[in-house]
Amino acid sequence: QSALTQPASVSGSPGQSITISCTGTSSDVGAYNFVSWYQQHPGKVPKVIIYDVTNRPSGVSNRFSGSKSGNTASLTISGLQTEDEADYYCCSHTSSGAYWVFGGGTRLTVL
Amino acid sequence: EVQLVQSGAEVKKPGESLKITCKGSGYIFTSYWIAWVRQMPGKGLEWMGVIYPGDSHIRYSPPFEGQVTLSVDKSTKTAYLQWSSLKASDTGMYYCARHDASGSYHSPNLDFWGQGTLVTVSS
Numbered sequence: 001q002s003a004l005t006q007p008a009s010v011s012g013s014p015g016q017s018i019t020i021s022c023t024g025t026s027s028d029v030g031a032y033n034f035v036s037w038y039q040q041h042p043g044k045v046p047k048v049i050i051y052d053v054t055n056r057p058s059g060v061s062n063r064f065s066g067s068k069s070g071n072t073a074s075l076t077i078s079g080l081q082t083e084d085e086a087d088y089y090c091c092s093h094t095s096s097g098a099y100w101v102f103g104g105g106t107r108l109t110v111l
Numbered sequence: 112e113v114q115l116v117q118s119g120a121e122v123k124k125p126g127e128s129l130k131i132t133c134k135g136s137g138y139i140f141t142s143y144w145i146a147w148v149r150q151m152p153g154k155g156l157e158w159m160g161v162i163y164p165g166d167s168h169i170r171y172s173p174p175f176e177g178q179v180t181l182s183v184d185k186s187t188k189t190a191y192l193q194w195s196s197l198k199a200s201d202t203g204m205y206y207c208a209r210h211d212a213s214g215s216y217h218s219p220n221l222d223f224w225g226q227g228t229l230v231t232v233s234s
Binding site: 047 | 146148155156157158161170172173206208211214215217218219220221222224225226227
């Protein structure tokens with residue numbers, strides 16, 4: 001059982017926007033602005049696309065954005081493209097002992 | 112160019128030992144933590160632990176403490192993940208990744224990843 005809860009799957013059509021949620025607790029997502037999001041295409045290495053809730057690394061498309069409200073962090077992808085089809089994982093710092101915890105992952109399908 | 116290059120795939124039997132490697136280049140190896148992440152077949156990412164090459168300080172994720180050993184050799188810029196007695200449940204892909212702590216030590220910002228080492232444990 002993952003410490004952070006993500007929907008198993010989301011889908012959208014090209015050009016649309018989607019949001020993936022990442023729900024934690026007051027010991028992790030709610031307590032710190034230390035949430036990262038990773039994109040992993042099938043058979044490929046994960047890639048950080050958002051860190052510290054809202055920051056985008058250099059080279060990451062501005063179609064990706066992050067936010068947080070209470071114990072839930074969110075990743076929004078606007079102007080969906082077929083190449084966005086991948087698995088997405090959130091990760092947060094936690095004071096509960098594990099230090100960092102990942103979400104279970106969300107499979108994005110672009111229809 | 113920052114690179115983390117991991118050792119090749121391994122096939123082992125239960126009870127055997129194993130040490131896989133992650134060699135860093137293109138940056139100051141001793142200034143960045145190295146994290147290890149497991150991905151079991153068809154499953155999600157799991158953080159295993161981090162090691163700071165500067166002083167070999169280690170933090171383990173509780174499920175992995177006592178199950179694996181992290182270490183580092185500064186002279187060769189290589190991080191290691193080691194098992195003393197493998198189980199079938201250790202089968203998976205193992206990634207090393209550089210932790211960018213320039214913002215905060217607590218931020219799980221893993222900015223460069225190795226290509227992964229596939230470990231298969233089967234009798």
